Amino acid sequence: MSDTDLKDERIEDADLRDESLAASEFPEDPDGEPETESESLDEDNRLKADYVRAVKDALWEEDFDRVYELVEPLHPADIADLFELVDADERPVLARSIRDLMGVEVIAELNDWVRELLVETLPAEVVAGFAGELDTDDAVAMLEDLDEDNQRAVLAEMEPEDRAAIESALSYPDESAGRMMSREFVAVPETMTVGDLIDFLREHRELPTEFWEVFIVDPMHRPIGTCVLSWILRCPRNIPLYDVMKREQTLIPVDMDQEEVALRFQKYALISAAVVDTSGRLIGQITVDDVVHIISEEAGEDALLLSGAGDGDINEPIRDAWSGRVRWLIANLLTATLASAVIAMFEDTIAAMVALATLMPIVAGLGGNAGTQTLAVTVRALAMNQLTPSNAWRAVRREMSIALLNGGTVAVIIGLAVSLIFGNPMLGGVIAAAMMTNIVIAGMAGVLIPLALERLNADPAISSSVFVTMTTDSMGFLVFLGLATMSGLVG
Incomplete structure (x- = not known):
């Protein structure tokens, strides 16, 4: 086969992939016209009132296939918004109607009050399944407000390793770094070279799928430095990590209040930071996406406290x-x-x-x-x-x-x-x-x-x-x- 034929074949394959991607992003409705999110979202990226009314009507008529069809094109964050916009008694029905769409991405995006009330209506084994798939910090946020009996029932259904991680997080004070930290991080010894680290990251499939830096630890598992991924990719393989790591780092005590954590991220422009226990051992990390949520939450909380309006959430009972x-x-x-x-x-x-x-x-x-x-x-x-x-x-x-x-x-x-x-x-x-x-x-x-x-x-x-x-x-x-x-x- 000539180079020209190979080039034409690659172009044809690329076109087929583009068409497949377009079809998956914009599924066709029964009339054959592509259905896009613009049909459900207004110019301010909010769910349209007509769309929400259509979902509620389908729920009322028990036309669950229609509900699934309406919800399927939505982003998980928009599905979470939909749960806030329907009535409280419609939320469990909506969750059952959308079946596989009700994934961990939606659970993580739900309003705290909506999530708590919804989780209480679901079987313990279903909630345990969600918690097992979520990051530890998101799983803790889902379970921490449940009453003691429901919390024990869910934990009993979880895998021992996941249960131990969540119970450990729940033992820390409310709104502390221990509650919001993730236990999924990458830590390696200082004796590795850059090449060793790259091979380690490629070979170990159980490592986190998303991370921004690698923590370098001593034999006592205490963090002594960090390497951001850009450094690792650009350094020669034979360079020891000890020579290229950044020694100055901001360590977060596990019992630090979340508001103080947010202030440190803001002050030092952090992307992620190591969380250490009282002995200085690395036990978790906090990333900026968690902190953005905390900054927004704390700012709103202070304004509401000044007015005496309590939590001030329209979904609050x-x-x-x-x-x-x-x-x-x-x-x-x-x-x-x-x-x-x-x-x-x-x-x-x-x-x-x-x-x-x-x-x-x-x-x-x-x-x-x-x-x-x-x-x-x-x-x-x-x-x-x-x-x-x-x-x-x-x-x-x-x-x-x-x-x-x-x-x-x-x-x-x-x-x-x-x-x-x-x-x-x-x-x-x-x-x-x-x-x-x-x-x-x-x-x-x-x-x-x-x-x-x-x-x-x-x-x-x-x-x-x-x-x-x-x-x-x-x-x-x-x-x-x-x-x-x-x-x-x-x-």
Whole structure:
């Protein structure tokens, strides 16, 4: 056969492969037209309402073949989104309808609440099968929120090796590196050469299918360096790993909080990092894809804690959402009584000049907003390790300077406006002074309260807002009504 014939044959084979790939990516519908994801996704890459309605109708009619046909073209992440969009009682039926499409990729992408409720409806042996195929960190995320009986039932169905790995991970504190680490990594002794390592990676089929660097360990299995894959591929085979490995590395203690782990990845631009136990032995690794999820989760968590909205997940059961929110509303109710008590002290003053009642909410409201601004900045700085004991007083001085500038600006505006509207310069001066004072107090409270809670080892995101609101409301009413009384504004 000539070179030209061989070339033509290779081109024909390539064309056949391209056609086969196109057919697999865009399966044809019964009418013979290719079905693409654009039929189910809108321009923002969200599942269309019509598509979700079609799936729900097919579930209602028990047309499970139609359900499978609709879901098959979707990416696993989009299938996970579909589970969130259908009703809770439809999720188990959907899982049974799509059969082999309900793989570990979908389980790993599911919302935590949806996954927990769905897993509870599946037989223990099915859940055990999913857990055995998942990476350890994803399997732990799936099982950690199950009640104790269901968790034991699933673990009992698992292979001994997988069960031991998950039980070991569950023994570490919640939201720690031990919970989120993967036990699938590549570690080799420092005595290997580059050629030895390449042969090792090619010959051992049980190694992880995806990794970015190889950990070099000493005889005690303690990490002493790393080699990224690009180095390994470009170095001569006879070079010892000890001579080309990177000795500086960021080691993650197994009990480190996941938020601190995320900060280290961000600070040092890590792709992966070794996790070590208390003796310094390598026991796992954390990769950046896990950390991206943690960064998003922690950022949202702090915002929700500041508002007292609990987990804030729309898939959270109503009872859990109620219990998470109502306790903070009750706490606010108790602190609000203090502000009411302050108002009661000046009952005669308010009765003598009704305009004071009209203006009180302005003073308290703006003070509350100023306090919330400072609080948000402070809590974020604490979470990102930008605010530490070494620069705490500098941060306090900075926020006080901003509060003085804000207070002065707002005080001038409100003072002039009240003077003109009510034709009473004295009243304008009183509200201007009260506004200035309350915004300064709000700035002080917004930075000092979270710093104090942090010093007491309490999460400043959880309860700071309650104390800041109490301070700005109470002090706003006290300063405004107190100045009105002392100034002789009310005869």
